Amino acid sequence: xxxxxxxxxxxxxxxxxxxxxxxxxxxxxxxxxxxxxxxxxxxxxxxxxxxxxxxxxxxxxxxxxxxxxxxxxxxxxxxxxxxxxxxxxxxxxxxxxxxxxxxxxxxxxxxxxxxxxxxxxxxxxxxxxxxxxxxxxxxxxxxxxxxxxxxxxxxxxxxxxxxxxxxxxxxxxxxxxxxxxxxxxxxxxxxxxxxxxxxxxxxxxxxxxxxxxxxxxxxxxxxxxxxxxxxxxxxxxxxxxxxxxxxxxxxxxxxxxxxxxxxxxxxxxxxxxxxxxxxxxxxxxxxxxxxxxxxxxxxxxxxxxxxxxxxxxxxxxxxxxxxxxxxxxxxxxxxxxxxxxxxxxxxxxxxxxxxxxxxxxxxxxxxxxxxxxxxxxxxxxxxxxxxxxxxxxxxxxxxxxxxxxxxxxxxxxxxxxxxxxxxxxxxxxxxxxxxxxxxxxxxxxxxxxxxxxxxxxxxxxxxxxxxxxxxxxxxxxxxxxxxxxxxxxxxxxxxxxxxxxxxx
Ligand SMILES: Cc1ncc(COP(=O)(O)O)c(C=O)c1O
Numbered sequence: 001x002x003x004x005x006x007x008x009x010x011x012x013x014x015x016x017x018x019x020x021x022x023x024x025x026x027x028x029x030x031x032x033x034x035x036x037x038x039x040x041x042x043x044x045x046x047x048x049x050x051x052x053x054x055x056x057x058x059x060x061x062x063x064x065x066x067x068x069x070x071x072x073x074x075x076x077x078x079x080x081x082x083x084x085x086x087x088x089x090x091x092x093x094x095x096x097x098x099x100x101x102x103x104x105x106x107x108x109x110x111x112x113x114x115x116x117x118x119x120x121x122x123x124x125x126x127x128x129x130x131x132x133x134x135x136x137x138x139x140x141x142x143x144x145x146x147x148x149x150x151x152x153x154x155x156x157x158x159x160x161x162x163x164x165x166x167x168x169x170x171x172x173x174x175x176x177x178x179x180x181x182x183x184x185x186x187x188x189x190x191x192x193x194x195x196x197x198x199x200x201x202x203x204x205x206x207x208x209x210x211x212x213x214x215x216x217x218x219x220x221x222x223x224x225x226x227x228x229x230x231x232x233x234x235x236x237x238x239x240x241x242x243x244x245x246x247x248x249x250x251x252x253x254x255x256x257x258x259x260x261x262x263x264x265x266x267x268x269x270x271x272x273x274x275x276x277x278x279x280x281x282x283x284x285x286x287x288x289x290x291x292x293x294x295x296x297x298x299x300x301x302x303x304x305x306x307x308x309x310x311x312x313x314x315x316x317x318x319x320x321x322x323x324x325x326x327x328x329x330x331x332x333x334x335x336x337x338x339x340x341x342x343x344x345x346x347x348x349x350x351x352x353x354x355x356x357x358x359x360x361x362x363x364x365x366x367x368x369x370x371x372x373x374x375x376x377x378x379x380x381x382x383x384x385x386x387x388x389x390x391x392x393x394x395x396x397x398x399x400x401x402x403x404x405x406x407x408x409x410x411x412x413x414x415x416x417x418x419x420x421x422x423x424x425x426x427x428x429x430x431x432x433x434x435x436x437x438x439x440x441x442x443x444x445x446x447x448x449x450x451x452x453x454x455x456x457x458x459x460x461x462x463x464x465x466x467x468x469x470x471x472x473x474x475x476x477x478x479x480x481x482x483x484x485x486x487x488x489x490x491x492x493x494x495x496x497x498x499x500x501x502x503x504x
Contacts, residue, residue, distance in 0.1 A: 048063075053110060057103050145492075151350070152402075153482055157349065172384050180376055183377045186387055190356075217243055223341075224248055228248065233254050239468075244311075279291065285315070293327065296327070315345070346481070412489060417478075425439070425440065426439045452502050453495055458498075461477050
């Protein structure tokens with residue numbers, strides 16, 4: 001059963017609909033509908049308040065008496081009295097003794113509701129210039145064989161072990177005192193990260209140096225906040241990682257695109273005024289080559305001379321398939337100019353949203369404050385679970401397993417790209433990570449290959465959008481994190497047949 005009451009401005013008359021019977025006032029300004037018999041006072045309060053806020057009840061307008069309203073709505077007088085008392089207490093209504101209850105005159109200060117929702121102006125036109133995020137797999141063209149980058153294979157993640165760790169974290173959380181935690185992150189997780197980096201990335205740190213963030217993205221954002229003043233020059237790789245570039249643009253920086261070649265970032269092309277340089281030295285994003293030691297040393301020397309900060313984004317360096325791991329920039333940094341950034345997005349999965357950074361000690365206190373200003377700290381539940389997952393050895397085991405698996409996928413992919421498909425694709429040397437780039441033959445282009453691949457239900461993604469300047473090459477980024485060996489074979493076989501059948 002529901003009731004509808006409407007009252008007019010000039011006379012506190014009510015129109016009531018009940019069980020199909022309707023009595024209407026000659027001028028209706030507001031309706032009160034009651035659904036069910038629960039929280040009647042709350043229902044009436046919210047509807048009268050909403051009518052005042054959106055202007056259906058104007059300042060100075062008289063309301064029906066609590067007695068009339070109670071009787072018409074079939075609620076107790078106490079209910080309507082409570083509602084009015086609350087609205088008067090909050091300043092929406094005022095009562096004049098012996099005269100009645102009116103919408104407060106203060107409400108004239110509320111902006112009138114425009115016909116369409118008003119658009120709040122964002123800070124400057126900068127946001128409009130930002131690209132959308134990286135291409136996710138295409139919902140409009142779902143591909144049976146999808147080589148999208150940036151995803152991991154969840155089918156191979158040990159969810160049984162993870163469940164144990166999350167249960168453990170829940171127990172710890174239930175025992176906690178419900179307060180805020182350290183902005184730098186959970187102590188055990190920081191210890192686990194610090195140990196892991198020492199053994200696998202040759203990055204030596206104390207656990208106190210580690211700051212846990214919501215993904216590498218937040219680490220980059222906090223570094224930008226801590227260092228960039230509007231107008232500062234920031235250097236990024238071109239082609240590069242668009243979400244990082246967006247952080248710097250949004251912070252008001254003048255972002256300069258620096259070309260990369262087979263040895264990585266061209267240090268000789270860095271703008272002399274750059275305050276910060278963002279690089280992906282282990283596995284250049286997107287092209288894949290590691291930065292040579294010579295370039296690394298040149299970059300460190302350059303940053304030291306200029307007093308610039310280098311952000312080393314080591315987003316997927318844990319998977320290395322050939323040769324010895326190259327020294328991280330952080331491990332070569334004696335001058336305190338490198339902020340090392342890492343993530344679990346490629347080793348576990350991106351939805352986890354856990355990353356970390358080890359900033360130079362001169363910036364550590366500022367970054368802890370920046371993290372607190374941003375979101376106080378990352379979720380303790382996930383941090384505790386991940387800390388246990390690492391300290392109990394499950395993470396290392398998972399990495400070993402995935403390393404073997406990704407090595408097979410990469411080898412299969414290369415076998416096709418260098419064999420059956422060699423007339424169209426030339427893979428770039430890439431010894432790490434979970435994607436590789438293949439450059440297209442001169443007589444074709446990305447849009448054409450992507451469209452023809454789509455006919456074979458193969459999802460391919462071009463590298464042009466990773467260039468901020470005119471793309472110097474056309475190529476395809478083959479992600480193999482989310483596609484197994486058998487599907488790589490089937491997909492690339494079909495791709496080869498389709499390309500031959502549609503040869504132009
Ligand atoms: C270059 C680069 N950095 C960082 C990340 C991961 O960022 P996050 O930890 O925010 O998921 C990615 C993911 O694709 C990447 O390509």
